[in-house]
Amino acid sequence: MLNSPTMDQFGELPPLPSYKLAPLPSLLAPIPDKLLTLLLPIVAYWGLSMFFHWIDTKDYFPQYRLHTPAEVAKRNRVSRWEVVRDVVIQQVVQTAVGWVLGMTEPDDFFGKEEYDVAVWARRIRIAERAIPGLLATIGLDAIGLAKNLTPSYPMLAGALMGGQYPSTDSLKGLEMSSQPTALGFAAWELHLAWALYWVLVPMLQFGVAILVVDTWQYFLHRAMHMNKWLYTTFHSRHHRLYVPYAYGALYNHPFEGFLLDTLGASIAYKLAGMNTRQGMVFFAGSTIKTVDDHCGYALPWDPLQHITSNNAGYHDVHHQSWGIKTNFSQPFFTFWDRTLGTVWTGGDVSARYERTRLGAQKALEKDEVSPITSSKPTDSIDQNPKPYQNDLRDATDLPSIPIKNRQPQPPAGKAELQAAGSRQQILDDKKDGGPNVLADESYEEKEAINSVRRSPRKRTTSTLSAKDSFKGLRDRVTGSMHGRTGGIIGVDSSR
Ligand SMILES: [Zn+2]
Ligand SMILES: [Zn+2]
Numbered sequence: 001m002l003n004s005p006t007m008d009q010f011g012e013l014p015p016l017p018s019y020k021l022a023p024l025p026s027l028l029a030p031i032p033d034k035l036l037t038l039l040l041p042i043v044a045y046w047g048l049s050m051f052f053h054w055i056d057t058k059d060y061f062p063q064y065r066l067h068t069p070a071e072v073a074k075r076n077r078v079s080r081w082e083v084v085r086d087v088v089i090q091q092v093v094q095t096a097v098g099w100v101l102g103m104t105e106p107d108d109f110f111g112k113e114e115y116d117v118a119v120w121a122r123r124i125r126i127a128e129r130a131i132p133g134l135l136a137t138i139g140l141d142a143i144g145l146a147k148n149l150t151p152s153y154p155m156l157a158g159a160l161m162g163g164q165y166p167s168t169d170s171l172k173g174l175e176m177s178s179q180p181t182a183l184g185f186a187a188w189e190l191h192l193a194w195a196l197y198w199v200l201v202p203m204l205q206f207g208v209a210i211l212v213v214d215t216w217q218y219f220l221h222r223a224m225h226m227n228k229w230l231y232t233t234f235h236s237r238h239h240r241l242y243v244p245y246a247y248g249a250l251y252n253h254p255f256e257g258f259l260l261d262t263l264g265a266s267i268a269y270k271l272a273g274m275n276t277r278q279g280m281v282f283f284a285g286s287t288i289k290t291v292d293d294h295c296g297y298a299l300p301w302d303p304l305q306h307i308t309s310n311n312a313g314y315h316d317v318h319h320q321s322w323g324i325k326t327n328f329s330q331p332f333f334t335f336w337d338r339t340l341g342t343v344w345t346g347g348d349v350s351a352r353y354e355r356t357r358l359g360a361q362k363a364l365e366k367d368e369v370s371p372i373t374s375s376k377p378t379d380s381i382d383q384n385p386k387p388y389q390n391d392l393r394d395a396t397d398l399p400s401i402p403i404k405n406r407q408p409q410p411p412a413g414k415a416e417l418q419a420a421g422s423r424q425q426i427l428d429d430k431k432d433g434g435p436n437v438l439a440d441e442s443y444e445e446k447e448a449i450n451s452v453r454r455s456p457r458k459r460t461t462s463t464l465s466a467k468d469s470f471k472g473l474r475d476r477v478t479g480s481m482h483g484r485t486g487g488i489i490g491v492d493s494s495r
Helices: 033-058 069-075 080-103 113-128 131-137 142-149 154-160 187-226 228-233 235-240 254-271 276-293 312-318 335-339 347-352 354-364 414-428 435-454 466-479
Strands: none
Touching (some): 033 080, 069 435, 113 187, 131 142, 131 154, 187 276, 228 235, 235 254, 254 276
16 A cells, blocks of 8 residues: 655755845836836827828728728717827826835835745645655555656656655756756746746736736626716717727816726726736736727738727727617627627628628629628527517617618617617717717718718729729718818828
């Protein structure tokens, strides 16, 4: 019968190295790291926003636009100047809160890294003590096995014996890699400890922070849409942007901006136990993600559009009158929407989009275009109607809404309920919504769809680039807007 060794048999744990702490120098001297943590998100926000604004102004990627410039100008219920002003207000609040948060954080030091890695190595060593016992449960004699392995594989033998490694003296003549390190740990123990300390634990911290911020934002954001008072008092402000653009990402009611974005990110940072530099990456990273989700483009070479299915197309659905009560998840993953049944299910309605309209035109020229939403045509019928089961019953009867242009009908089933609930949200919002919003949207959709139908069928793709075809489309769209020409976000349609 095999006896597993007792704790005493394992001997002493290797000693921990001594360390000397020194203040961590600033990443970008003379700016202190804590200040840089507050500045980076603002720099990232306006830097990325200006990049997208430049693309917009120069009209470099019309084929990837979600909406026409005409829509941006006509459908939004807020001027660009007001957007900038309110974003700056939110950023001032965010910086002030961050400053207070920074004061509660200890100062950053360095010099303890080797010690911390050794602490992890000790934890690994302690965990190894379970190996002989675990192997015994499947009838393996770990100690006997280790004795046979010691001459050729001393490190493996040491692990099998529960972390008892031969002394350096007894290993003379062996390669350096099979000898214990200066700290008294096996090399593999220190390598694993290094990976845990520098890679795995930080990744876990980012995972926790992302989960916390996504959860925080989902439930509060959803509440803002499900409760009429919350929506019309606070959240409708963000939805004055029916056609989002990059720097509209943080255009919010100041209270909402504080509650959802600032507080959410701060709580995530604290719960994940991040240090200042991790905070830098997390705050700047989530800011960049939010801007990218509002950029108005489905750029194929933008990595942020592909890392998760929560991207500009996904969030754009949430800004449309038919999808406003769907796709609440932000900024990273769509986990909560999918789990709680709030993903938009009428994917084929994305035919309303500029890019898909261009796609229809390109399809005539035998050019492939990928869809904006990942929603399948069968989703609307297949998925549980919850939480929209009462939305059609509670919605204003469509023929009684005083609008001239009727929107295309979403597919039957869940999407129909989602669209009815969403439309009702717009109608209930007397100040920033109302039937005019629906009318404008329908008008733009119909105009663009008609203009695609009117466009001549081209046989050769080389003579009609995507840009040319967009220009023609844009001219028709802008031209039909009560004679308005050019000047839309700097785009000159008479060019
Ligand atoms: Zn919303
Ligand atoms: Zn938004």
